[in-house]
Amino acid sequence: ELKVEQNPLFLSMQEGKNYTIYCNYSTTSDRLYWYRQDPGKSLESLFVLLSNGAVKQEGRLMASLDTKARLSTLHITAAVHDLSATYFCAVDPRGWRSGNTGKLIFGQGTTLQVKP
Amino acid sequence: DVKVTQSSRYLVKRTGEKVFLECVQDMDHENMFWYRQDPGLGLRLIYFSYDVKMKEKGDIPEGYSVSREKKERFSLILESASTNQTSMYLCASSLTAQGGIAKNIQYFGAGTRLSVL
Numbered sequence: 447e448l449k450v451e452q453n454p455l456f457l458s459m460q461e462g463k464n465y466t467i468y469c470n471y472s473t474t475s476d477r478l479y480w481y482r483q484d485p486g487k488s489l490e491s492l493f494v495l496l497s498n499g500a501v502k503q504e505g506r507l508m509a510s511l512d513t514k515a516r517l518s519t520l521h522i523t524a525a526v527h528d529l530s531a532t533y534f535c536a537v538d539p540r541g542w543r544s545g546n547t548g549k550l551i552f553g554q555g556t557t558l559q560v561k562p
Numbered sequence: 563d564v565k566v567t568q569s570s571r572y573l574v575k576r577t578g579e580k581v582f583l584e585c586v587q588d589m590d591h592e593n594m595f596w597y598r599q600d601p602g603l604g605l606r607l608i609y610f611s612y613d614v615k616m617k618e619k620g621d622i623p624e625g626y627s628v629s630r631e632k633k634e635r636f637s638l639i640l641e642s643a644s645t646n647q648t649s650m651y652l653c654a655s656s657l658t659a660q661g662g663i664a665k666n667i668q669y670f671g672a673g674t675r676l677s678v679l
Binding site for chain 2 (some may be wrong): 449455479481552
C-alpha cells in the first residue's frame with residue numbers, strides 16, 4: 447500500500463524564520479505535487495515536480511524532489527504571516543509511463559502557523 | 563482558468579436521508595474525484611471516474627455511490643446518510659496524463675461541508 451507521510455503535522459514559527467516540511471512516500475514515483483489550503487477554503491496547486499532532482503521556487507517557498515530517497519521537501523524562507531495555511535503533498539502512484547487515471551495519494555497535511 | 567463548481571457550500575441533513583452532492587467542471591477533464599477531509603486524516607479518496615459512466619472505488623467507498631452520466635458532471639450519493647458522514651467533501655478534476663503531455667494536476671472545488679444530524 448502506498449503511504450505518504452508528512453512531517454511535521456503542525457508547525458508554529460516566527461516571522462522571518464526558515465523551516466522545512468518533509469514528505470516521504472513508500473513506493474517509486476516520479477511525480478509529486480504540493481498544494482496549499484487556506485482555512486475554510488479548498489486546495490490550490492503550488493508545485494508539480496516531475497523528475498528526480500526537480501526544484502521549483504515561488505516567492506518564499508521552494509520545493510524539491512529526490513525520487514531515490516522517496517522524499518520531497520518544501521522549504522520556507524523568511525516566513526511571513528501570509529504563508530499560514532495547511533500544505534499537502536501528493537504522489538502519483540503510477541506515473542505517466544504506465545498511463546493512469548489521475549489518482550493521487552495525499553499526505554496528512556502540515557498546518558503552518560506564522561506568528562508576527 | 564479551470565473551474566470546478568460544487569453545488570452547495572453547506573448542507574445539513576438528517577440521518578437516513580439520501581443526499582446528493584454535485585460537481586461540475588468546465589475544462590473537459592477526463593478524470594473526476596470525490597474526497598472527504600477530516601481533521602488529522604488528510605484527504606481520503608471516496609470514488610473516482612476516468613471517463614463517462616466509468617467509476618472506481620477509492621479508499622473509503624462504503625456508504626457512498628457515484629454517478630457520471632456526462633463528462634462535466636460527477637455526483638456523489640449518500641444512500642442513507644449517517645452521522646459519521648459529517649465531513650468536508652471535496653471534488654476535483656484532472657486531465658489524463660499520457661506520455662508526460664499533461665501534468666496530472668488536480669483542480670479542486672470549494673468544498674461542501676455536510677452535517678448529518
